[in-house]
Structure formats: C-alpha cells, structure tokens
Amino acid sequence: MADLEALEDWVAPLLQRIEPAERSKLARKIAQQLRRGQQQRVIAQRNPDGSAYAPRKPRKLRSKQGRIRAKVKMFQKLRTVSHLKARGDSSAATVGFTGRIARIARVHQEGLSDRAAPGAPTVQYEKRELLGFTDLEREQIRDALLAHLTL
Template sequence: MADLEALERWVSPLLQRIEPAARTKLARTVAKDLRRSQQQRVITQRNPDGSPYAPRKPRQLRGKKGRVRRKVKMFQKMRTATYLKAQGDAAGASVGFAGRIARIANVHQKGLKDRVARGGAVVQYEQRELLGFTDAEIDHLRDTLLAHLTL
C-alpha cells in the first residue's frame, strides 16, 4: 500500500497539468484495466498477495436420490462487469462492487459475520480479498500513467 501512496504523491502534480478531458480518458482506461486484472485474480481464486482463497466449508452435494450438484467456483457472478463496476472521471478512478453485492463482497473482503440466508444462522466468513493491488498491477498502473504523460 505504501507503493500506491508514493505513486499517488508522485503523479498528482503531473495529472493536474493535463486537461480534464484527458484525465477522464486516462482514469477510464486505468479503471477498466484494474477491473480486468481484478476479475482475472478472482477467477484464479487468489488474494492480492498471491495466496489462495480460504476453501469453502465442506457441504453435502447430494440432495435427493440420483441428484448430484456440481461444485461451483466462488464469486462466479460477482466478478462480471454487471456487479464489478469500473468508473473514471477527471477526479479519479474507482473499481468496486455496487448495491446488494457490495455488502456480500465486504463481508468476504474483511472476514466478517453474516447470515447465510434470511432468517438463517450467523456464520463467521473467512477473509477472501476480492479487491486489492498486486505489485504487478501497481507497475502496470505506473507504466500506463507514464505512457499517457509522455504523449
């Protein structure tokens, strides 16, 4: 996180010198790139530090006779562009979840307690960082900013 703050201090005066329209275009590009890399990391089920997500608790996959439910990867729908929003304007860029999904993502991001279903039991969820910066993402962000500023 210190690298990201240092990058922000370094790039802020430079970004203030370019026009708002160019900043908006740059912010949208950065936000889309970050969303794409976050989606890829969620597909591989990895935290930003490279460690794998905590596995799901074991559950019964055979409900009725003859019926076997298949295992589904965690956060399969949450990683889609419908739920993982990327926004950029002249003031900045942001990538995050919106609406009801944001609460669910927050519970997993921080490892909080929540109800499994409405009226169901309260469960302590394992921490699974859905959003976060890897070193490669910070380097890509720095390269994107430098490429845009040299134009």
C-alpha cells in the same frame, strides 16, 4: 498502499497540467485495466498476495436422490461486469461492487459474520480479498500513467 501514495504524490503535479477530459479518459482506462486484473484474480481464486482463497466449508452435495450437484467456484457472478464496476473521472479511478452485492463482497473481503439467508444462523466467513493491488497491477498503473504523460 504506501507505494500508491508515493505514486500519487509524484504524479499529482503532472496530472494537474492535463485537461480534465484527458484525466477522465486516463482514469477510465486505468480503472478498466484494474477491473480486468481483479476479475482474473477472482477466476484464479487468489488473494492479492498470491495465496489461495480459504476453501468453502464442506456442504451436502446431494440435493435429490441420485443427483450430485457440481462444485461451483466461488464468486462466479460477482466477477461479472454487471457487478464489478469500473469508473473513472477527472479526479479518481475506482473499481468496486455496487448494491446488495457490495455488502456480500465486503463480508468476504473483511472476514465478517453474516447470515446466508433470512432466518439462517449467523456464519463467520473466512477472509477472502476480492479487491486489492498486486505488484503487477501497481506496475501497470505506473506504466499507463507514464505512457499517457509521454504522448
């Protein structure tokens, strides 16, 4: 995060010279790029540092006699555009989850305990960082800012 704070300190005076409408356009563009990167990482089941997500706990895969349910990757629906929102305005670019999904994502992001369903036992979830910056994303932010400022 120190890299982003240094980048913010460096670029803040330059961004103040740009009209608010242009800042909003730039923030939306950066937020969309970040969302795409976050989605790709969730598809690959990787933390921002490149390590794999902690595996799911083993579970019974036979629901009815003779049928075996296929293993489904974690967070398949969370990574969709309807749940993973990207917003940008003249003061900030944000990528995050909304509503009930935000609580579920936070439990996994921070490795908290929660109930899978009402009345179910409390389960301690492994830490799986859904949102975070990779080195490549930091470079993309810097490149997008420089490209916009040099136009």
